[in-house]
Amino acid sequence: MFDAVTFNLALDLLFQPLTLVMLVTGVTIGIVIGVLPGLGPPVALSLALPFTFEMSFVPSIVLLLAIYSASIYGGSISAIVARIPGTGAAVATAQDGNAMFRAGRGGEALGLSLTGSVLGGLFSAVVLAVFAPLLAKLAAEFGPREYLAVCVFGLSVVVRVAGASLWKGLTMAGVGLWLTTWGIDPLSGGERYTFGSYQFYSGIKLIPFLIGIFAVSEVFIGAERAMARIDFNASSLKITIPGWQRLKDLRGTLARSSVIGTIIGIIPGEGAAVAAYYSYAEEKRRSDTPDEFGKGSPLGVLAPETANNATVGGALLPTMTLGVPGTPAAAILLGAFAINNLTPGPMLFEERGDIMYAIYIGLFVINIVMMVIGYFAIRFAAQIIRVPQNIVLPLVLLLSVAGIYSTFASLFAVGIMLASGVFGYVIRKLGFSVAPLVIGFVLGAIFEDGFRQSITTSQGSILEFFNTPIGLVIYFLLFLTLFGEPIWKRLRRTMSGDPA
C-alpha cells in the first residue's frame, strides 16, 4: 500500500517555497473569511478559486484546503467573541462559547475551539490517508448501479438537512435535481431547456450556481443588517491552550467528535454544520450535567469545533475517490481538479499517487500551521468582526463577480451567478433551507446518469438495481442512517424495561 518513492515525490511537491507560502496564506485568509459573519467555506473557496489558475495543482489545492480548514475554524472566533457564528458550522458553538466569553473564560473557550479544530482536522487527515486508497480500489469496481446507490444515499440526507419544514426541503431538493437536467442530455444528445441559446448547452455550471447561492444571497441577506454595530470586550481575548492533563480528561469528547465529524463529512451532501450539531447533541446526551450545555459548558465548545473540522478529511474521501463531493465546499474543490485537467477517481490514485500523498500530508501540515497562526493571530482576527458589514459586503460581491468572470470569461456565467443569488435570497427569506437545493444540484447529474444507465443495463428491471453487493452494502448503510437511531433507541428502551 505505502509507496516510499511516491511519498518522497509528494514531499518534494509539497515543500516547494510557493506551496508553503500558499499554505500560510490560505490559513490566514481562511481564518479572516471564517470570522466574517455569513461568509463560510464555500464563499471563501469560491473567491479563492480564480487565483489558482496560474498555479500548478499542488500549490493551488494546498491553498484551497488551507482556506477550507481555516475558515471552518475562523467561524468559531466570532461565535465565541460576539455570539455571531461566522459560519453555519459554528452555530452550535455560539451559545456555550459566548457564555464562557461573557463569564471571563473567553481565553479558555478560544483555546478549546482551536485545539479541538486542529485535533479534529488531524484525525480526519489520518482517516483520509488510510481509507482513501482503499476506497479508491473499491471505487474501481463501481458501475452505474453503485454510483446510483451513492447518490440515493446522499439525497436521503435531505430529510435531515431539510430545515424546519420537510416538504419545503424536499421541494428544494427537487428543484436542485431538476436544474441539472438543463442542457444537452449526455446520454441521448437531446436538448433540454436550452431556450435556443448555445450558452445553455453545457447546462448550469456548478461554480457560478454555488457562489450565487452562498455568496451573493448572503450579500443581500447581510445588507439588511449591514449597519448593525458589533462590539465585544477585547480584554477576554488571551487564548489559553489546554494542557496535557486537560486533554487527557477530554479525550473521550475529542475521540467521539472526531469520529462523528469524519463520518458525517464522508456522507455526500452533509456538512460541517450537521456534524457540529450532531456532536454537540451527542455530548449533551452523554453528559452527567446536560443542564450546563447552553450556559457555558466547555464541552459545548470542544465537541462541535472538533467535529466540524473533522468533516474536512471526511468530505475529501468521496470527493477524491468517487468524484462525489461530501460537502458544498468540497464540490468547489472539484473545480481545482477540473482547472488542472484532473478527474478525481480511482485512475487518479493509480496515475498520480504523488498528488494524493501531497494532499494527505498537506492537510496534516495545514492543521499544524493553523494551530500556530490561530494562536498568535487570535487578537487580530477577532478585531475583524468590527469591520462594518457595509464595507465588507460590496467587496465580497465585487470579488464574486470578478472571480466568476475571470474563471469563465463569460458574462453569461456572471448572469447565472446573479440569478442563483436572487433565487437563493428569495428562498432563504421564505424559510427554505438551501442545503437540499445544493445537495440536489451537486448529485443531480450523477443520479440521472446512474439511474438511466442502470435501467439500460438491467433492461428495465428496477430489481436489478439491487443486484450488486457493493450497492446492497450502501443501501444497508442508508437504512441504518435513516432508521438506525430510532431502532437503537427502541432496543435500548426494551432492554432497560422502560415501556415509554
Add this chain to the structure above:
Amino acid sequence: MISQRVANLVFAAMLMVTLAYMAWLASGFETPALGGATLPTHFFPLVLLAFIATCTVIYGFEYILTGGSGGDQGDVVYEDWLQARRGLFTLIATCASFMIWREFGFAVAGLIATPSIALAMGTRKLWQFAVIFMGAGMTYLVFTHGLGTQFS
C-alpha cells in the same frame, strides 16, 4: 412586514405556474435515436417536475390549513421597512449594475455598482465610501494585472 404565510402561498402559486410551463417545454424535448438510451430525454425532467409539484402542493396546503409550515406560524419575511429596503435595494442595484455592464461595459458598471450597492445598504459616511472605492480599485488591479483578466 409580509407574513410568511402570504409570501409562501404566492411563491407556491408562482412555482406551480413555472412548473406547468417547464413541463410543457419538457414534453416537447426530442430524443435523438442514439444507442443505449432506453429512457426518453424528457423522462427525468417530467418526473422531477411532478415531484416538485407534489411537495409544493403539500406545503401549500400546510400554509392554508395550519397557517404555517415547519413552525413558522405568525412569522414575517421582513421585520421592518428599513430591513426590506436595504435587502431589496441592494438586490436591485446589483441587477441594474449587471445590465449596465452588458450595455455599457465594465468600466461604467464598476464606477456605478459598488457605491450604489453601498448606498443601498445604508452607507452614508464618506470614509466608508472611500474604503469601498479603494477596495474595488485594488480588486480590479489584482484581476487585470495579477490574473490577466480582460473585463469587456
